[in-house]
Amino acid sequence: MTSPPPTISTHPALFLHGLTLEGGWRVTGRATTVKGQPAGGHQSVGYFVERADGHPGFLKAIDLSGIIQARNVMRALQEVTEQFNFEVSLLEHCSDMRLSRVVHAIDHGEHRIPGALIPVPYIVFDRADGDVRDHLEATTVDDGWLLRCIHHVVVGLHQLHTARFAHNDVKPANVLVFEALGSKIGDLGTAVDASGTSPHGGKAFAGSWDCAPPEVPCLAEQADAWQHGRRCDLYMLGGLITFLFTHQHFNTFLKRELPEELLPLFWGGDFTGPFEEALPYLLAAFDRAAREVEVALRPRLHPSVAGEVTRSIRELCHPDPARRGHPRNLSGLNPLGLERYISLYDRLVMKAGLARKRGSRP
Amino acid sequence: MSLPARPRNRRVLPRWRDTRAAVETGEMRSLQRASADEKARAQQAGVQRLVTLQREFGAKPSVGRAAELTGAAALMNRPDVAEDAAVYLLLNAEQTTPAALASARTLLALPAPGEAALQAPQGTGLLTVQAEVRRLRPLLREFPHNPLMHLDLARAYAALGQAQRAERHLQVALALAPQHRFALRTAVRFHVHTHDPRAAVTLLRRSDRTPHDPWLIAAEISASMVAGVAPRFVRRARDLVENWDLDPLHISELAAALGTLELKDGGKSKRVRKMFRQALEQPTENAVAQVQWVAPQVQVPLDEQQLKSVPRNFEMRAWERYSLSRFEAARDAFECWLQDEPYAATPVIMAAYLAGALDPTPTRAIELTRLGLTAHPADEVMLNNMAYYLAIGDQLDDAETYLRRAQAATAPGNVWNGANLVATQGLLLFRRGQPDAGVHLYEAAAALAKRSALPQRAVIAQLNLARELIRCGDERAPAVLLRALEEARALTSPDVDLAVAHLRAQMQRLGVPPEVLPPTLFR
Numbered sequence: 012m013t014s015p016p017p018t019i020s021t022h023p024a025l026f027l028h029g030l031t032l033e034g035g036w037r038v039t040g041r042a043t044t045v046k047g048q049p050a051g052g053h054q055s056v057g058y059f060v061e062r063a064d065g066h067p068g069f070l071k072a073i074d075l076s077g078i079i080q081a082r083n084v085m086r087a088l089q090e091v092t093e094q095f096n097f098e099v100s101l102l103e104h105c106s107d108m109r110l111s112r113v114v115h116a117i118d119h120g121e122h123r124i125p126g127a128l129i130p131v132p133y134i135v136f137d138r139a140d141g142d143v144r145d146h147l148e149a150t151t152v153d154d155g156w157l158l159r160c161i162h163h164v165v166v167g168l169h170q171l172h173t174a175r176f177a178h179n180d181v182k183p184a185n186v187l188v189f190e191a192l193g194s195k196i197g198d199l200g201t202a203v204d205a206s207g208t209s210p211h212g213g214k215a216f217a218g219s220w221d222c223a224p225p226e227v228p229c230l231a232e233q234a235d236a237w238q239h240g241r242r243c244d245l246y247m248l249g250g251l252i253t254f255l256f257t258h259q260h261f262n263t264f265l266k267r268e269l270p271e272e273l274l275p276l277f278w279g280g281d282f283t284g285p286f287e288e289a290l291p292y293l294l295a296a297f298d299r300a301a302r303e304v305e306v307a308l309r310p311r312l313h314p315s316v317a318g319e320v321t322r323s324i325r326e327l328c329h330p331d332p333a334r335r336g337h338p339r340n341l342s343g344l345n346p347l348g349l350e351r352y353i354s355l356y357d358r359l360v361m362k363a364g365l366a367r368k369r370g371s372r373p
Numbered sequence: 374m375s376l377p378a379r380p381r382n383r384r385v386l387p388r389w390r391d392t393r394a395a396v397e398t399g400e401m402r403s404l405q406r407a408s409a410d411e412k413a414r415a416q417q418a419g420v421q422r423l424v425t426l427q428r429e430f431g432a433k434p435s436v437g438r439a440a441e442l443t444g445a446a447a448l449m450n451r452p453d454v455a456e457d458a459a460v461y462l463l464l465n466a467e468q469t470t471p472a473a474l475a476s477a478r479t480l481l482a483l484p485a486p487g488e489a490a491l492q493a494p495q496g497t498g499l500l501t502v503q504a505e506v507r508r509l510r511p512l513l514r515e516f517p518h519n520p521l522m523h524l525d526l527a528r529a530y531a532a533l534g535q536a537q538r539a540e541r542h543l544q545v546a547l548a549l550a551p552q553h554r555f556a557l558r559t560a561v562r563f564h565v566h567t568h569d570p571r572a573a574v575t576l577l578r579r580s581d582r583t584p585h586d587p588w589l590i591a592a593e594i595s596a597s598m599v600a601g602v603a604p605r606f607v608r609r610a611r612d613l614v615e616n617w618d619l620d621p622l623h624i625s626e627l628a629a630a631l632g633t634l635e636l637k638d639g640g641k642s643k644r645v646r647k648m649f650r651q652a653l654e655q656p657t658e659n660a661v662a663q664v665q666w667v668a669p670q671v672q673v674p675l676d677e678q679q680l681k682s683v684p685r686n687f688e689m690r691a692w693e694r695y696s697l698s699r700f701e702a703a704r705d706a707f708e709c710w711l712q713d714e715p716y717a718a719t720p721v722i723m724a725a726y727l728a729g730a731l732d733p734t735p736t737r738a739i740e741l742t743r744l745g746l747t748a749h750p751a752d753e754v755m756l757n758n759m760a761y762y763l764a765i766g767d768q769l770d771d772a773e774t775y776l777r778r779a780q781a782a783t784a785p786g787n788v789w790n791g792a793n794l795v796a797t798q799g800l801l802l803f804r805r806g807q808p809d810a811g812v813h814l815y816e817a818a819a820a821l822a823k824r825s826a827l828p829q830r831a832v833i834a835q836l837n838l839a840r841e842l843i844r845c846g847d848e849r850a851p852a853v854l855l856r857a858l859e860e861a862r863a864l865t866s867p868d869v870d871l872a873v874a875h876l877r878a879q880m881q882r883l884g885v886p887p888e889v890l891p892p893t894l895f896r
Contacts, residue, residue, distance in 0.1 A: 144437025148468040183441055184429070219422055221445040228415075258440035258462075258473035266448050270396035276415035279450025284403025291550045292401065295392060295521040298512065307472040334518065 017076070023127040024056050024074035032122045036060040036068060036135055055200075060135060067138040068117055072131050093210040094200060095132055101176060101199050101209075102134065108174050112167030114139070114187055114197035136197065139187035146188055147258065154312055155363040157255045158320075160186065160194040162356035164251065167196035168244055169349040175205035177240025180218030181247035183254055203240040220277050222247050222260060225293050225330050228275035231286035241347045242332045248352075249327025252320065257307040261328045264303050268296035293330040301325045313366045316359050323355060376754050376793045376830075377868060378722040383666040384595040385630040385659055386565055387558035387588075389528055390685075390713050392521040397684045398657055399622045400588065401555055419449040430458050436465055440473045443480055452480040499744045502715055505529045520549040524559050532715035534747045536567050552582045554589060561592045566716060570600035578605055587613050591626040594634055604634065614651060621654040628652035629660040636667060649673040658686040665689045687713060691723065698870040700727055711741070718752055721745035725758060730875040733882060735762040753782040753790050757797055764800045772801055788825035792818045796834045803841040811841060812849070832860045833872040840876050843885060855891050 019026040027038045042057030054077060058070040073095060081087035102116035118135040143160060146152050164186055171178055178185075179201045187197045201217035203209045211217035216227040224246035226233075233239035246261075253261040266278050273292045274280020282289060305321045312320060329335045337351045388395070395401060426445055430438040439458035446455030459477035462469050509526045513519065523546035530539035543560055550556045557580055564573035573596040583589040583606065590606045590613065597604040604610075610631050617624045632648030635641075650673055652660040661683055664673050680686060691706035704727035711720040721741055729738035742759045749755060756779035763772035776797055783790045799814030815838035822830035835857035842850035861869050880890060 142437075144441060145433070145435050147435070147437035147440070148465075149436075149470065150468055183437060220418060221422055221448050254441070254444075256470075258436065258444075258470045259476055260441075260444050260448075262448055263444045263476060264472075270393070270401070272396050272399070272402055276412060277419060278448055281412065282403055287550075287552065288403060288554070291520045291553055291556070292392075292396075294516075294519045298516045298519050298522065301516075303472075307470060311470065331518070 019124060020127045021129075022074060022076040023122075023124040023129055024072040024076070024131045026124070027056075027058055027070070027072055027122070027131065030122070030124070032060070032070075032120070032133065034118050034120045034122075034135070035063050036070060036118065037063075038070065042069065059138065066117075068135040069138045070133050070135050072122075072133045074131070075129050090210065095134075097210050098200050098202075099134060101202055101204075102136075104174065105171075105199070108170075110167070110170040110174060112163050112170055112193075112195050113199070114195045137189070137195075139195070139197070140190045141188055142184050142197075143186040143188055143194065143255065144183045147255065149311075153367070154256070154316070155360060155367060158316070158356055158360045158363050160188070161252055161255065162353065162360055163194040164196060165248065165349055165352045165356055167194075168248060169353055171196070171199075171202070172241055172244070172347070172349065175237075176202045176209075177204075177237065177244050178202050178218075178247075179211065179216070179240050179243055180222075181244055181251055182219050182222045183251060186251065203236055205237045207236055216243065218243070218247070221262060222250050223262075224328075224332065224335075225262075225265065225275070225289070226286050226332055228277040229286040229289050230275075230283070231332075238347070239332075242335050245327050245335050245347060245349075249324045252327070253304055253324055256311050256320070257304060259307070261300065261304065261324065264300035264307075265293075265296055265328075265330070268299040268303070269293065270296075290331060297328070297330045301328070313363065315366070316363055319355060319359060323352060327352075376722075376758060376790065377726045378719040378754070383633075383663060384598050385591055385626050385633060385663050386595050386599070387562045387592050387626075388659055388714060389531075389559050389562040389566075389716070391528065392525055392555070394685065394713060395555060399684075400558070400657070402620070402622070404586070404619060404623055419451065423449065423451060423454045427454060427458075430461075434461055436462065436468045436473075439465075440469060440476075443473065443476050447476055447480060452482075455480055499533075499740070499747060502529050502532045502744065502747075506533065517545075518549060520546040520553065520556055523549070524556060527559070527563065528716065531563060531566060532744070532748050534750060539563060540567075552580060554582070554586055557582070557589055558592050561596050565596060565599055570596050571602070574600050574602060584609055587617070587624045587627040591630040594627075594630040598634060598637065607631070607634070614648070621651075622657065625652050625654070625656045625660040629656075629663040632671070633663060633667065636670065642671065645671050646673055653679070656680075656683055658683050658689060661686055662688040662692075665692060685709075685713060688720075691720070695723070695727075695867050698867045700731060700867075700871055700874065703727060704731060715744065716748045718745060718749050718755070721748075722752075722754055722758065725755075725762070727871070729758070729762050729765070730871050731878075733878075735766045738762045739766065751782045753779050753784075753787070756782055757790055757793050761793075761797045761800065764797065764804055767804060769801060769804055772797075776801065788821070788827065792822040792825065792827065792830050792834065795821060796837060800837065800841065803845065808842070808845050808847055812838065815841075828860075829864055829866045829868045832857055832864060832869050835860065836869075836872045836876050840879055843880065844883065851891070858891055 017025050028041050029038060031037045038058045038060050040059040042059055054074050056072045056074055058072060060068045060070040062068065073091065075091065078084060078087045078091060099119050105113045106115050114136050116134050116136055119133065121130045121132045123130045168178060178196060178199065180198060185196060185198045187195050189195060201211050203211050215230065215233065216223050220228060224243055250261040253259065269292060271280060273282045273289050275282050304324055308317050308321055326337055327335065334341065336347050339351065340346050340348045423445060426442040430442045439461040442458040443455045443462060446452055459480040462473055462477040466474055506526065506529045509522060509529065513522050513526060523542040527539040527542035530542065543563055546556050547560060557577065560576055561573040564570060574593065577583045577589055577593040577596065583593055590610045593606055594604040594610060610627055614624050614628050614631060628648045629652035632645050632652060635645045635648060649664050649667065649671055653664060653673065661680060664675060687706050687710035691703055691710055694703035694706055704724060707720050707724040707727060711724050714720060721744060725738040725741035728741060729735050739762045742755055742762060745755045746759060756775050760772045760776035760779055763775060780794055783794060795814050796818035799811045799818060802814060803811035815834055819831040819834040822834060835853060839850055839854035839857050842853055861873055
């Protein structure tokens with residue numbers, strides 16, 4: 012049986028274009044972003060909006076219509092409510108703490124369309140000029156720009172960690188580019204907090220599994236969700252750096268080097284043994300993958316920069332969660348600290364700029 | 374004369390392979406397998422993510438979005454969903470990276486441009502093993518936390534006879550992965566290799582993992598048998614074998630080890646057969662080789678169809694082909710086995726023995742024996758064979774040195790090697806221009822072999838004597854050859870067949886017209 016096509020009364024979140032919301036936001040167009048489960052769960056729909064004073068924004072509308080089809084409606088409603096409230100409070104917190112490299116929410120609220128039974132909760136964000144995936148054409152983007160972008164992302168992550176939140180979904184789509192302000196991290200919908208009160212705190216991993224560190228698809232048990240979240244962030248940061256320069260996530264390189272027998276379910280295999288059993292093979296595969304990444308980076312970066320970028324990827328993408336992070340931090344009080352990477356990428360941006368001025372490649 | 378490896382008391386000891394090769398055999402597999410439900414859930418989660426990426430790419434195609442989609446599709450083994458994105462990348466090749474283009478080509482099953490021809494199989498020899506050490510050492514300096522690389526380096530050192538270095542790397546590997554099945558089994562094989570099986574048993578008994586892992590229990594039983602102590606987990610092993618309801622591959626070696634133990638202890642043949650049959654349900658090559666070894670005592674049929682799917686089944690194939698006198702094929706299999714276990718004595722002796730008999734020059738036999746002697750410097754069979762190959766290659770002084778070492782290494786009363794040493798001495802005298810003294814020693818060797826109930830060795834000594842007499846144009850040659858061939862006809866032994874084939878080839882090389890040779894040589 013096919014479900015009837017969505018209408019404004021059944022799926023109001025899909026029909027906001029042209030409306031002016033209760034908060035005064037005029038919806039000027041629909042963005043391409045549609046996330047989540049269309050049936051049995053909720054999805055979010057993206058719109059471009061403008062305030063009466065001409066301030067542009069990006070509206071994330073929550074489409075609750077799918078929840079009615081969920082097996083347990085009350086549970087699903089509770090989950091989406093918790094997630095929405097958590098994201099709103101987290102964004103407010105970020106604004107209060109002036110986290111400059113995290114996308115801010117400008118407004119939030121609910122809109123009711125006459126005749127529709129379901130309200131549309133929404134959050135309005137600063138509007139970006141696309142995400143980093145739209146800025147990766149090799150002939151139009153220089154490596155200094157990419158290094159600067161990485162620096163901004165590391166700063167953003169560090170700000171979040173300092174505010175005691177782990178992002179949990181660092182991936183290219185969540186690195187938003189602002190022409191005047193540089194790059195910022197967006198989409199805090201899957202973040203976890205240190206106190207363990209976030210809706211995703213109980214899950215093994217709430218972000219995108221294709222970008223997740225190997226302990227996630229290997230279903231390794233985690234004693235501390237907060238530290239686990241930070242370790243995931245570090246890995247995904249390394250994966251993002253790899254992606255920006257090679258157009259392939261680190262996991263793609265890693266999987267290629269891993270024997271088929273040891274591929275976890277999510278990577279197309281059927282290994283379900285404990286993570287500790289897979290770790291030695293992951294280490295061996297990691298070593299080879301890191302060398303592949305190094306080879307792939309060489310043509311894109313100046314030799315003086317390539318070595319340090321490769322080293323940072325090796326440290327951030329280490330498959331052993333206990334060894335992930337800057338080696339000088341590992342035995343210290345804050346083994347997952349990002350300060351050293353902030354300094355590193357700041358320095359690399361300058362190095363690349365100098366190399367460019369001298370007329371050689373960045 | 375050269376000597377093949379002597380079949381010993383075979384035990385189901387763990388193989389110590391290159392870690393990449395070991396994966397192929399299933400030894401690294403997890404005991405648990407994913408259920409259909411788990412697979413479906415993972416697949417569904419993957420599909421959801423891929424749909425999002427597809428939608429994002431479809432709405433606003435860009436190199437970044439296409440690369441993200443192709444990467445995710447490659448990760449999840451779903452090339453079908455990213456075909457458009459892969460084509461987009463190939464059409465915008467100058468905007469992306471070689472890594473992304475390679476991934477796109479793989480997704481579309483296109484050949485890589487200018488793809489190099491397939492690599493020739495890795496060679497075996499001292500230089501190859503040394504090259505492996507040179508390759509691994511800098512890699513380990515760069516990434517010292519890789520336990521598998523430590524194991525590979527330890528294996529290379531073991532093949533080079535540097536047991537201390539091998540042990541050091543093994544210990545590092547065990548410190549990095551103390552409960553890891555492959556690391557533990559490798560350590561067992563190392564300790565047996567260095568004649569310290571008790572250390573292997575102690576290591577396994579101390580590990581918390583051993584009682585729960587059939588692969589480790591199999592190793593404990595076999596190592597205990599080598600060490601001459603009673604295995605500790607026999608009851609547990611029987612329980613596991615009888616009640617195992619998971620992948621039968623995991624208990625293949627355990628069942629074979631238990632069967633061997635029962636056989637040694639004089640257990641009921643029905644029970645022993647049951648064990649070996651269970652070992653063959655989904656066998657490892659080690660279990661297959663064990664079944665082949667016990668075949669004279671326990672008849673368990675080996676299903677040829679089933680054996681085809683057993684990876685790296687080199688040992689069993691090598692002996693099977695050798696026993697059928699298919700020497701070229703046997704040589705290939707022994708060389709493959711040697712590649713698998715370059716530190717082991719049997720494959721290197723046999724590969725060199727066959728190379729010595731089949732090749733026009735003894736170069737390969739010398740190279741292989743040199744590798745074997747590096748790992749086993751006091752092996753009397755290898756020392757004798759080296760002396761023989763060097764003498765055949767007219768490197769007489771070196772041959773003399775090795776022969777002296779072989780004589781020193783051979784225990785008095787070792788009849789297996791004793792007759793050979795006398796024969797090799799005879800060969801040396803022939804090559805030094807003293808045929809009469811050579812004949813005397815060859816005949817003494819043949820007589821000694823006969824007295825020791827080794828008729829094949831006696832015939833081979835006579836065949837070698839005939840070859841030397843023909844080489845120096847001695848008139849006694851026809852009579853000796855005729856007699857040797859007569860005796861050879863009465864024996865069915867691959868050793869003798871090989872010696873006859875070798876002699877035939879030698880005569881051809883020496884340009885001896887076939888009509889002057891006895892027709893029995895060509896039958």
